[in-house]
Amino acid sequence: MKLTRKERERIARRELIIDATENLIDRLGIDNITMDTIATEAEVGKGTLYLHFKSKKSIYLAISERGSRLLNHAFGKALLKELPGLKLIEELGRTYLKFVQENPVYFTVFNYYESLINDDDLAQSELAQRCEESAREAMTYIVRALQIGMQDGSINNKYDPHELGIVIWGASRGVIHMAFHKQKKHHMKILDDVNFSLQSLVSNFIELIGTGMANDQQSKNN
């Protein structure tokens, strides 16, 4: 369907605001941004922001949605490889790590989004719905890989793929969350004792759960 010039301009404006906000998050951190700052950076009046977004939250949500789309795209490509299911899971893990390293702003916004989870007026938001949909899609990629693995025998089929998928998703978030902060040099005393790279941490994690879900038969072969 063809868009009118007005519609195209409107969308461009909206993207401009999102771009400006992403920049600011990168430069100032998500907690040090005001609507006035965003307006200035995007070179529009403050009121204009509210013509495109319901609230400050909505802008962050829009960024989150953009990020999820990119991540899902990467996941989709990873799943195209001709590999046994177990390897696909590892591939997804590495894809996620790469995404977080290359797009720290999106990772920041994902965390912000998570922190809103008990926010009631969020549930209504159409944007939030789309974020949820994206998360579900990401989840589907994992489950698909698990199912492939159970089919080809590389993954132990004693688990329910959906339940295992959630465990893997949650655990990955947790591990990468921790590794991310270490990398960002955020003060975390826990992490002082060990000298690990984000890479090695994630590798260890992948090996750990990889071994855990491998078929006994297969794991003997290593």
Place this chain on the structure above:
Amino acid sequence: MKLTRKERERIARRELIIDATENLIDRLGIDNITMDTIATEAEVGKGTLYLHFKSKKSIYLAISERGSRLLNHAFGKALLKELPGLKLIEELGRTYLKFVQENPVYFTVFNYYESLINDDDLAQSELAQRCEESAREAMTYIVRALQIGMQDGSINNKYDPHELGIVIWGASRGVIHMAFHKQKKHHMKILDDVNFSLQSLVSNFIELIGTGMANDQQSKNN
């Protein structure tokens, strides 16, 4: 050392404020609390809050510290059991789950604390230092259990216990975080597909990483 009445009263006041805030978090949620609300609940003037805490953040930090102390205490007790290292890790996992279920407010505040990790003026705070110290202590319990397990042969010693500890800690946070929100009925589309209990999710997780870090020898025995 003996405390004067004044000192005792001062400490009691402080605890009173913390108690009041915990109550409010439970009733209203951490995002719907104002300093005026806390003052009213604690039956003191607003200014008084600032005689005991530098800021609103500090109050939450104090709650976080209290929670960490309780959690560490539970971890300490779990480690006293006469079990092989691998079982100790499982025991720690279940202890953590139980703690979160019984003390949702502390879990909420832990998450709040985590979200402050890139907050610069936090690093100075003496309270934050103590929270960090607590986290490090929790971490030590896990590492200790891993070392025991590598000693008694129940855990594969191909991993570095510190690094594995961080992986386990991060992954556990992630899984329980997810399960917690499911339980709290927070809208999360990802979770709609599956009908799992917090229990079963954590059990699966424990089994997954348990298998992953078990010695090959041992895992054959199951």
Place this chain on the structure above:
DNA sequence: TATAGTTTTGACTGTCGGTCATTAATTGAA
């Protein structure tokens, strides 16, 4: 009881998210 010292208080301030009356730009009919 008088007074010096200490603690508590809530009215006040600055900041920020969000609103809305006003202004500017665009469109399209005459």
Place this chain on the structure above:
DNA sequence: TTCAATTAATGACCGACAGTCAAAACTATA
């Protein structure tokens, strides 16, 4: 081209809230 009608953009303003501080209330001592 002109001008009225419609639509878009703006920033002065508002309410809410974290944090401050001068004054009030309280306590201890002589």
